[in-house]
Amino acid sequence: MDFGLSEEQRMLQDSVTGYLAAHCELQVVRDAAESAEAQVPALAAGLMELGVTGILIPGEYGGVNMGGLEAALVAEALGYFAAPVAYVASSVMAPLALQRAGSPAQKEEWLPQLAAGECVAGVGVTEQIGRRQGDGVQASGGRLSGEALFVLDVDGADLFFLADQQGLLYVVAAADVEITRLRTIDRTRSVAAISMQDTPAQVLPGSSESPQALHECIAMGRVMLAADTLGAAQKMLDDSVAYAKERKQFERVIGSFQAVKHMCAEMAAELEPCRALVWYAAHAQSAVPADAQLMACQTKAHLAEVGRMVARTATEVHGGMGMTDLLGLHYWFKRIGVNRQLLGAPELVREEAAQVQGWC
Amino acid sequence: MDLTYSEEYAAFRDEVRAFLAQHGHESPPPFQRGRPDAQAVAWQQKLIEHGYAARTIPKQYGGYGAAPDILQSHIITEEFARANARMGHNGDNRLVPTVLELGTEEQKAWLVPPSVRGEMNWCQGYSEPGSGSDLASLSTRAELDGDEWVINGQKIWTSGAQHADMMFCLVRTEPDAPKHNGISYLIFSMDTPGIDVRPLVTMTGEAIFNEVFFTDVRVPKEQIIGRRGEGWFVANNTLKHERGGLGDPNEAETRFNDIVGIMQRESIDGQRLIDNPVLRDRLLTLQGRMLAMKYNGMRVLSEYIKGQEPGMARWIVKLQGCELNHQMAAMAIDALGELGVLYDDSPHLRDEGRWQQRYMLDLGLIIGGGTAQIQKNMIGERALGLPKEPKLNTKQG
Numbered sequence: 242m243d244f245g246l247s248e249e250q251r252m253l254q255d256s257v258t259g260y261l262a263a264h265c266e267l268q269v270v271r272d273a274a275e276s277a278e279a280q281v282p283a284l285a286a287g288l289m290e291l292g293v294t295g296i297l298i299p300g301e302y303g304g305v306n307m308g309g310l311e312a313a314l315v316a317e318a319l320g321y322f323a324a325p326v327a328y329v330a331s332s333v334m335a336p337l338a339l340q341r342a343g344s345p346a347q348k349e350e351w352l353p354q355l356a357a358g359e360c361v362a363g364v365g366v367t368e369q370i371g372r373r374q375g376d377g378v379q380a381s382g383g384r385l386s387g388e389a390l391f392v393l394d395v396d397g398a399d400l401f402f403l404a405d406q407q408g409l410l411y412v413v414a415a416a417d418v419e420i421t422r423l424r425t426i427d428r429t430r431s432v433a434a435i436s437m438q439d440t441p442a443q444v445l446p447g448s449s450e451s452p453q454a455l456h457e458c459i460a461m462g463r464v465m466l467a468a469d470t471l472g473a474a475q476k477m478l479d480d481s482v483a484y485a486k487e488r489k490q491f492e493r494v495i496g497s498f499q500a501v502k503h504m505c506a507e508m509a510a511e512l513e514p515c516r517a518l519v520w521y522a523a524h525a526q527s528a529v530p531a532d533a534q535l536m537a538c539q540t541k542a543h544l545a546e547v548g549r550m551v552a553r554t555a556t557e558v559h560g561g562m563g564m565t566d567l568l569g570l571h572y573w574f575k576r577i578g579v580n581r582q583l584l585g586a587p588e589l590v591r592e593e594a595a596q597v598q599g600w601c
Numbered sequence: 602m603d604l605t606y607s608e609e610y611a612a613f614r615d616e617v618r619a620f621l622a623q624h625g626h627e628s629p630p631p632f633q634r635g636r637p638d639a640q641a642v643a644w645q646q647k648l649i650e651h652g653y654a655a656r657t658i659p660k661q662y663g664g665y666g667a668a669p670d671i672l673q674s675h676i677i678t679e680e681f682a683r684a685n686a687r688m689g690h691n692g693d694n695r696l697v698p699t700v701l702e703l704g705t706e707e708q709k710a711w712l713v714p715p716s717v718r719g720e721m722n723w724c725q726g727y728s729e730p731g732s733g734s735d736l737a738s739l740s741t742r743a744e745l746d747g748d749e750w751v752i753n754g755q756k757i758w759t760s761g762a763q764h765a766d767m768m769f770c771l772v773r774t775e776p777d778a779p780k781h782n783g784i785s786y787l788i789f790s791m792d793t794p795g796i797d798v799r800p801l802v803t804m805t806g807e808a809i810f811n812e813v814f815f816t817d818v819r820v821p822k823e824q825i826i827g828r829r830g831e832g833w834f835v836a837n838n839t840l841k842h843e844r845g846g847l848g849d850p851n852e853a854e855t856r857f858n859d860i861v862g863i864m865q866r867e868s869i870d871g872q873r874l875i876d877n878p879v880l881r882d883r884l885l886t887l888q889g890r891m892l893a894m895k896y897n898g899m900r901v902l903s904e905y906i907k908g909q910e911p912g913m914a915r916w917i918v919k920l921q922g923c924e925l926n927h928q929m930a931a932m933a934i935d936a937l938g939e940l941g942v943l944y945d946d947s948p949h950l951r952d953e954g955r956w957q958q959r960y961m962l963d964l965g966l967i968i969g970g971g972t973a974q975i976q977k978n979m980i981g982e983r984a985l986g987l988p989k990e991p992k993l994n995t996k997q998g
Contacts, residue, residue: 242606244900247602485987502982502987506920542885601881
């Protein structure tokens with residue numbers, strides 16, 4: 242019995258964190274956010290060298306063949322640095338979908354490219370978790386029509402993995418679709434609406450036999466977003482504590498006032514248990530199938546709530562400066578805000594958790 | 602991340618289970634206030650013999666004498682909870698470790714064996730009307746008169762004083778020393794003349810606390826743990842042991858499951874409570890908090906097993922655990938609606954009125970054992986490294 246990280250997992254965490262600390266300083270985040278694309282190629286290339294793009298991909302396809310927990314540690318590090326790179330869709334959800342539902346030929350074609358960072362894949366599953374009014378994605382005769390909303394990791398994408406209204410997964414080429422970029426509050430990651438009209442598409446054959454692959458893919462994506470929030474919130478807490486030790490008013494550092502000290506303590510008290518929650522949820526995705534969906538829903542929802550509390554409180558600890566573009570704290574505030582809504586907002590995923598447990 | 606148990610521990614679990622299957626019917630009810638009765642004393646004796654109580658207390662002091670093994674202790678706790686059997690005890694979780702660590706040989710031999718058997722019951726004399734969070738300002742004093750301490754003053758919030766045989770007590774023995782250096786840790790019989798125990802009825806209607814008054818209470822000079830003037834440091838040792846017991850995540854999970862049970866059984870206007878979407882969302886929100894504390898507890902346990910200091914994961918347990926329990930009691934009351942306010946032995950009472958009792962008692966736990974605000978100071982100062990509040994210059998004006 243050992244509930245914690247192994248030596249190898251700590252090494253992975255250290256190497257990704259170390260790389261990002263050296264190469265993803267605030268100016269990189271700011272430049273990406275102010276440019277047209279949220280994907281910084283140099284950063285993506287560096288992370289690829291560390292195995293990030295092949296984190297879930299088996300060795301035979303050129304990946305490093307790790308599990309959900311390792312993938313979550315990477316997501317946490319990316320959140321900590323608000324890293325402007327594709328990850329949740331391109332390196333986690335798409336490779337997982339291919340492995341669970343792809344044909345041998347599809348795996349052979351795309352997994353090595355994804356692992357090597359030669360290909361970026363966006364993922365759009367809104368049809369299955371938050372379908373809106375209007376035209377959804379419909380399949381007919383091996384072609385897709387309609388619009389997929391909120392497709393993730395769009396910048397630089399060559400492929401899109403899209404769910405249709407029936408819950409089948411398809412792959413379409415980026416060159417064949419119309420991409421309408423959506424501007425969210427968070428400019429460190431890219432989302433778009435994808436429109437299609439009789440667009441050639443390949444179905445992932447496993448997805449027509451069972452919805453299991455789609456469910457696993459969504460659950461894993463949710464855990465990654467929760468881990469991203471964990472990292473982003475930890476960064477905001479660390480910044481708050483550092484600021485409270487430095488900023489003086491009334492001839493004292495503000496962290497010596499209980500009002501400010503208690504705000505920091507409350508953030509820490511809410512956030513710290515989230516670490517173990519994320520670890521277990523991520524571990525369950527690979528190792529405890531019976532708990533996987535429930536843990537993904539509850540972890541996504543809980544991190545959304547704690548993330549919001551930390552984002553708001555940390556901004557307040559910084560006073561007026563917390564609101565400014567100059568300080569840059571807002572990049573993390575916004576990243577946490579977007580994570581909360583993607584792949585199911587808290588009320589929606591809690592309801593799913595109730596269903597999983599047979600409570601409704 | 603390895604959530605399986607090795608063969609050795611799986612075998613240990615089987616052994617505990619087999620013991621409980623054979624002897625579980627001899628157990629008294631899991632919880633009971635007041636002095637342990639004959640059944641409880643006999644049960645404790647049996648548990649010690651098998652190594653399920655006083656497990657790590659040396660044999661020479663009446664314990665089982667095993668080496669500390671956190672995972673074995675955890676397995677015992679889990680299996681006893683599953684069997685609804687009374688857990689064994691270690692005498693007193695505050696006093697006994699303190700005596701074993703800091704007491705003299707005579708004190709260990711005198712105090713530990715009867716405490717472990719459940720024949721010497723303890724109460725703690727720390728808080729005073731004027732000294733709560735600022736405990737070190739306490740003013741109950743003891744003066745040496747020949748071979749005896751003479752104690753005068755008052756303690757409050759003394760749980761179990763009416764059933765206790767003995768008290769461990771903080772008193773001021775050096776009134777001119779700085780406040781932390783003028784305190785001594787004394788132990789004495791509750792039968793000593795001059796001690797007056799008055800029950801303190803709380804909002805639950807019960808008196809689980811007491812006020813204890815001391816008037817010229819004479820205690821032999823050698824009934825002190827540690828040296829004169831060092832009682833504050835002895836007591837911190839005791840508090841360390843007490844904080845470990847508050848905010849148990851297993852208890853939170855059991856409570857949560859009880860609430861799910863209520864919400865599936867009870868209905869209002871023909872609708873099961875769990876089918877009300879607003880109540881259900883609140884339930885699921887609590888489940889998220891409960892799961893976070895559950896896995897945090899497993900992480901802390903694992904880090905202790907590996908001999909690591911869990912740091913922040915440990916600091917937050919009392920604050921978050923007590924708050925979570927309180928929120929769960931509130932949820933149960935709200936789900937029950939009008940029935941949630943029934944109390945005592947009222948007709949239509951649900952769950953013996955447990956949720957109202959907990960709602961009130963748990964607020965006491967948020968306050969007791971270091972208030973939530975003191976916990977936040979400790980998290981802020983000791984774990985996050987924020988500076989202490991500057992002291993007021995009390996000599997001024």
